[in-house]
Amino acid sequence: MIITVAAFKGGVGKSTTALHLATYLQNKADTLLVDGDLNRSALDWSNRGCLPFKVADEAQAVSLAKLYEHIVIDTPAKPDADELKTLAKGCDLLVIPTTPDAIALAATLQMVESLQKLKTNYRILLTLIPPLPNKAGEEARTTLLSAGLPVFQSGIRRLAVFQRAALEGVPVNAVKDSYAQIAWRCYAEAGKEILK
Amino acid sequence: MNNKKKTSRFDDLIDAARSRQLRDKLPNVDEKPTSPTKSTDPDYTRTTIYLPKQLHRQLKAAAVSQERQMSDIVTELIEQWLLTQSD
Numbered sequence: 001m002i003i004t005v006a007a008f009k010g011g012v013g014k015s016t017t018a019l020h021l022a023t024y025l026q027n028k029a030d031t032l033l034v035d036g037d038l039n040r041s042a043l044d045w046s047n048r049g050c051l052p053f054k055v056a057d058e059a060q061a062v063s064l065a066k067l068y069e070h071i072v073i074d075t076p077a078k079p080d081a082d083e084l085k086t087l088a089k090g091c092d093l094l095v096i097p098t099t100p101d102a103i104a105l106a107a108t109l110q111m112v113e114s115l116q117k118l119k120t121n122y123r124i125l126l127t128l129i130p131p132l133p134n135k136a137g138e139e140a141r142t143t144l145l146s147a148g149l150p151v152f153q154s155g156i157r158r159l160a161v162f163q164r165a166a167l168e169g170v171p172v173n174a175v176k177d178s179y180a181q182i183a184w185r186c187y188a189e190a191g192k193e194i195l196k
Numbered sequence: 197m198n199n200k201k202k203t204s205r206f207d208d209l210i211d212a213a214r215s216r217q218l219r220d221k222l223p224n225v226d227e228k229p230t231s232p233t234k235s236t237d238p239d240y241t242r243t244t245i246y247l248p249k250q251l252h253r254q255l256k257a258a259a260v261s262q263e264r265q266m267s268d269i270v271t272e273l274i275e276q277w278l279l280t281q282s283d
Contacts, residue, residue: 062209080204082204089210090210
């Protein structure tokens with residue numbers, strides 16, 4: 001399965017999402033994470049610590065692709081039109097992470113609009129959802145669903161343990177923290193939805 | 197990025213990934229019709245019984261040579277025995 005993670009806005013958890021979906025998929029079959037972001041944040045993450053799957057940039061990945069069952073592609077913030085077209089048409093599922101705030105949602109709607117011509121299979125993943133009683137997550141979900149857009153049932157909570165994971169260079173389920181499993185379950189559920 | 201000809205730097209990657217998937221399409225076809233196993237069938241329960249080693253070995257050999265499952269043979273025997281108990 002080829003999964004692309006893309007968003008028009010930065011800072012919405014794109015690399016975190018790509019990395020944790022790859023972690024989930026690696027439990028099922030060999031998975032390659034392609035760091036297509038020119039910031040190379042996923043490569044940085046893996047260089048700092050150790051990740052349970054292979055990471056490569058998009059050039060190295062060409063020869064590696066045949067060896068892996070699942071390929072997750074992380075993309076640059078605001079991919080240019082041609083890149084988006086290639087990725088949207090070429091992947092089995094496009095995951096669009098978005099935070100539940102107006103600016104990110106507007107960027108997401110803009111992206112969805114540009115995808116409409118491409119007949120892409122895409123799904124929106126709400127990320128960095130603030131804890132209750134803040135209702136931003138639920139409100140954003142309602143907005144997206146009432147616009148008729150496909151949204152993951154699972155949402156990713158805003159938890160500090162994700163930053164610790166990045167710092168330690170491991171997926172969140174490898175961090176020793178009481179919130180690690182809670183954070184991991186967010187992505188494991190999303191992964192389950194993908195393979196369903 | 198010096199991608200003058202290609203439309204994007206991801207083209208080669210998608211091509212490579214796609215061709216790999218196409219190659220896998222054929223063997224996937226014959227994966228589906230797998231017979232259901234008793235281990236996943238809710239109508240079956242797994243149990244442990246103790247048999248003399250020699251008897252177990254004989255049962256196993258007979259089952260293999262007849263290409264039957266030991267479970268089925270034992271089920272058949274127990275059903276027969278239960279019938280004799282009822283009268």
